[in-house]
Amino acid sequence: MPELPEVQEVRRTLEPFVLNVKIADVKISRKSYIRSGATSLGGLIGHHVHHTARHGKKLFCIFDDGQVLLIHLGMSGRIDCCQPETPLAPHTHFSMLLATGMEFRMQDPRRFGGLWHYPDWAAAEKAEITGKMGVDALEVSASHFASWRTMHSRLKAHLLSQRTVAGLGNIYVDESLWLAQLHPLQVLSKIRLRHHAALAEAIHAVLDKSISMGGTTLRDYRNVAQQRGRFAQSLCVYGRGGLPCLHCGVKLTSKVIAGRTTVYCAQCQKRN
Numbered sequence: 001m002p003e004l005p006e007v008q009e010v011r012r013t014l015e016p017f018v019l020n021v022k023i024a025d026v027k028i029s030r031k032s033y034i035r036s037g038a039t040s041l042g043g044l045i046g047h048h049v050h051h052t053a054r055h056g057k058k059l060f061c062i063f064d065d066g067q068v069l070l071i072h073l074g075m076s077g078r079i080d081c082c083q084p085e086t087p088l089a090p091h092t093h094f095s096m097l098l099a100t101g102m103e104f105r106m107q108d109p110r111r112f113g114g115l116w117h118y119p120d121w122a123a124a125e126k127a128e129i130t131g132k133m134g135v136d137a138l139e140v141s142a143s144h145f146a147s148w149r150t151m152h153s154r155l156k157a158h159l160l161s162q163r164t165v166a167g168l169g170n171i172y173v174d175e176s177l178w179l180a181q182l183h184p185l186q187v188l189s190k191i192r193l194r195h196h197a198a199l200a201e202a203i204h205a206v207l208d209k210s211i212s213m214g215g216t217t218l219r220d221y222r223n224v225a226q227q228r229g230r231f232a233q234s235l236c237v238y239g240r241g242g243l244p245c246l247h248c249g250v251k252l253t254s255k256v257i258a259g260r261t262t263v264y265c266a267q268c269q270k271r272n
């Protein structure tokens with residue numbers, strides 16, 4: 001599933017195709033894929049994407065007149081910008097003809113993703129970010145974990161919830177916890193202050209490295225140029241259950257935690 005680095009890579013590779021390029025036409029093949037707002041999206045025609053923004057795993061296109069189109073890739077969403085005569089991939093739910101003659105297409109076989117339309121940024125922010133999502137993971141610092149001192153939830157489940165830090169999913173939570181030497185079932189209130197700093201540092205290190213490698217492709221994920229991410233070869237724990245910990249050599253534990261297969265080192269990641 002695309003997490004922050006993959007969405008960031010999609011954003012980077014999408015911008016050259018859409019920034020300041022007028023939308024000539026909009027085609028919706030599956031109406032239910034437009035999750036909210038103006039379901040025809042005809043109001044985008046004649047306008048252009050002025051800039052993009054990202055918060056966690058959500059990618060926003062902000063148009064010249066203020067309209068906002070939120071793109072969520074879900075599990076298997078993929079964007080392609082191609083010549084209109086290119087054969088249509090199965091499960092293409094939405095496309096926009098661009099004034100350059102290229103076509104923006106979004107396909108999503110599993111349909112956990114979708115598009116949300118908002119009249120302006122204030123409406124998008126209120127519906128999508130405020131009160132729902134914590135700080136974007138690239139901006140997180142130890143001070144953002146201050147409220148954890150009174151919270152009794154478990155670390156991995158809380159990170160997956162997006163409420164303190166937005167953008168981490170199963171892969172990058174496991175990688176960050178291993179690097180910070182924190183147990184996925186650690187109770188938040190018992191995490192020591194020095195570990196707050198270690199966790200923030202680990203999140204930055206893992207995400208920065210993945211972004212520099214174009215993200216992680218396990219199966220479906222491709223950027224807009226249809227290239228795979230190369231971070232899978234640098235994963236230290238995800239997918240390595242039963243193999244030796246790269247830090248201490250002990251066999252990594254694989255267990256379902258917070259409903260997700262979780263890999264960690266029982267030797268390096270002790271609970272307080």
Ligand SMILES: [Zn+2]
Binds near residue numbers: 269
């Ligand atoms: Zn270890």
